[in-house]
Amino acid sequence: MEQRIPRLTLAPMAGISDWPFRLLCGEQGADETVTEMISAQGYLTAPKDSRAYRYIMETHSAEKPVAAQLFGHDPAYIAEAARQITDSGLYCGIDINMGCPAPKVTGGGSGSALMKTPQLAASIVRAARLATQLPLSVKMRIGWDEHSINAVPFAQMLEAEGADFLTVHGRTRAQQYAGKADWDQIALVKKAVRIPVIANGDVFQAEAARAILDTTGCDGVAVGRGALGNPWLFQQIKRLFDGTEVSMPTRQEVLALALRHARMMVAWKGERHAVVEMRKHFAWYLKGMRGAAQVRSRINTLPGLAEVEQVLTDFLCAD
Ligand SMILES: Cc1cc2nc3c(=O)[nH]c(=O)nc-3n(C[C@H](O)[C@H](O)[C@H](O)COP(=O)(O)O)c2cc1C
Known part of the structure; x- marks a missing residue:
């Protein structure tokens, strides 16, 4: 083909x-x-x-x-x-x-x-x-x-x-x-x-x-x-x-893009709405990573982006 x-x-x-x-x-x-x-x-x-x-x-x-x-x-x-x-x-x-x-x-x-x-x-x-x-x-x-x-x-x-x-x-x-x-x-x-x-x-x-x-x-x-x-x-x-090499995003790249996504949502819809709407996206960004379920549960209780950012950073940049 x-x-x-x-x-x-x-x-x-x-x-x-x-x-x-x-x-x-x-x-x-x-x-x-x-x-x-x-x-x-x-x-x-x-x-x-x-x-x-x-x-x-x-x-x-x-x-x-x-x-x-x-x-x-x-x-x-x-x-x-x-x-x-x-x-x-x-x-x-x-x-x-x-x-x-x-x-x-x-x-x-x-x-x-x-x-x-x-x-x-x-x-x-x-x-x-x-x-x-x-x-x-x-x-x-x-x-x-x-x-x-x-x-x-x-x-x-x-x-x-x-x-x-x-x-x-x-x-x-x-x-x-x-x-x-x-x-x-x-x-x-x-x-x-x-x-x-x-x-x-x-x-x-x-x-x-x-x-x-x-x-x-x-x-x-x-x-x-x-x-x-x-x-x-x-x-x-x-x-x-x-024909160029297909690469997977690093954990740092996932973090950076997920946070950028969240910041755009916050600037657009306000923090309260955006943080709730972003929960499903965070779950998708973390899908397949070991330990993601606990992080997801934790994020789903947090009302502000700063706290979410801290949890995501600790998880994705722990190594
Ligand atoms: C959550 C969700 C929302 C969707 N909303 C629409 C929609 O608004 N309009 C539409 O034509 N298709 C909609 N679809 C169907 C998708 O555009 C697509 O046809 C379907 O998911 C199959 O493609 P995929 O296997 O790549 O997901 C939706 C699918 C999902 C999962």
């Missing part, structure tokens, strides 16, 4: 891919990132000072290009949100979520439920296409469940309606995040459309990025969970592809 540097993106993750995390992933080699999903209707109707929406949609000037991800089931709302997001000038593209398995999203007919209503999905993409000149993409799964795998005709329909590229997570909605992603189904989609396809699912090490590209023939890779506590994964993937 020929060696080529893949287009590398950070997959959207609700509750995680805010600008500080995106910025760190971009610094480590992600070419592009995506916001957390946002309800098109909520975006249009929430009070303009609503913190939840402001936080999700906020970008940073030092970030790599970021696309905004919308979810919804009403073409008119999606189109208007796409128009306003385009006019803001802050984003490099509009991505439509047709993959989210959460009942609160699918219950309303949005997210992966759209794979059961391809005509509605088509209307949504058609409306969005008319509303924006930005690159328009769709993030989809391979079907609703194992009895209704429809990734190929669904992708062909999205292409015909004007999507510029697709990201395909190789699981059904019924699988949620369990089992193995079916890369062969992604390969079938890639063969069936002319627009670029980004492969997604189960890339946790650099070698897996090569394997998913070899298997699917796709144009790029989107990494989600593999980047949690490990933004270095993007750099490792790039190094693997350009």
